[in-house]
Amino acid sequence: MSATLIDGKAIAAKMREEVAARAAHLADEGWQPRLVSLSVGDTSAARLYVRNQQKSAESAGVAFEARDYPYDTSLEQLSGIIQGLNADPRVNGIIIQRPLPDHIPVKTLQKLVHPLKDVEGMHPASIGNIVYNDLALGPCTAVAAVEILKTLPLDIEGLNVTVIGHSEIVGKPIAFLLMGLGATVTVCHHMTRSVAMHSRAADAVFVAVGKPGLVTGDMLKPGCVVIDIGINRVEGKTVGDVEFDSCAEVAGWITPVPGGVGPVTVATLMANAVQATEMQMNHYRDAYARTDM
Structure with missing residues (x-):
């Protein structure tokens, strides 16, 4: 394996430390x-x-x-x-x-x-805000996948990215989040004529389809990032959407399944919980603040 394994558990642990500090401050308030x-x-x-x-x-x-x-x-x-x-x-x-x-x-x-309590980021208002590059409480899996990319030593501005899968809560939000960061994004789906043509040109490939072995090493650009969001059960094992062994020989960085996007998704949920609490605290303070002083 030539690819560097992206440690989702370590990323999630760091996120939880930051969340815990914010949560402690809120508790004091x-x-x-x-x-x-x-x-x-x-x-x-x-x-x-x-x-x-x-x-x-x-x-x-x-x-x-x-x-x-x-x-x-x-x-x-x-x-x-x-x-x-x-x-x-x-x-x-x-x-x-x-x-x-x-x-x-x-x-x-x-x-x-x-919407102020939508910690999963599933409300239409939460999804819609992403289109305007106004991320408050985003879909946890999509936000987690993009956060993983942000931890790597890459300049996202101008990065060529292919997103395979266009669901409302994962693929599409990922595309909009990345565009908001300045990436050039191609979205592939079941009607895309040649997924490999797009993935071979990408500096980073996000895969969220729910089909094991969908992406293989010959579909990748050498040294690219592979972020596997799929979760599938095959012969009693949990696997992603990429054929891990062949992809790891070509990619520069790759997320494992399990242990990649999953832990960061749960940590993102906790970050959303703290963000939601901060938003509600400010909302209540603004709504009930005394104006006669």
Whole structure:
């Protein structure tokens, strides 16, 4: 392997240290950051995510409460629960765990979360702000992937980047975030005629499709950055979207799966929790500040 392995765990640890300092300051001000996680139905698929989130929250000085609701909880009931959390000043962030039962449309719930408490960055307002290069609470995975690139000794301005995958919460936000930093971005998707033509010309390749082995070493420019966002289960193992061995022979830097983007995504969630708390604190102070003094 010639590529340098990007240590997502080390990046996440540094982020949590910074978040913990900000969280401690907020706690001193009477604003202890607090997240509430909502799971509905069979929570086994989300259990590992919730456990990792709780562990990361504890190390970052963020309070974390996990709530589980039965499968037959209605959309109306969940809407009421979210509205109550929106109105509760003691709650600074709301996480909607997936998967959800078929009768609960996730996008409907995401739209119900108040933008100031949208720590996952899934609300249409949060996504839309990225288009205007106004990042406040961005989608955690997309922000994490870009943060990883920013840790490398590369000048992002003018960098040629190919993003493979154009989902609303990963691929597209990554493209807009990178354009905001001055990169030249190409976005590939299932109708792209030759993905390899674009990826071979890229200084950095982001892959977020959900298809193991999609990107191979012969599709890469020597010395490029490969940031693998995919998570797939193959023969009992967790793998990404790139064929790691062949890509590692060509790339200059590469993220492993697991241990790459994943830990940084959870750390980004904690950073969003602190950012959301700071925004709410300022909002309440502005709204209720005395003007007769």
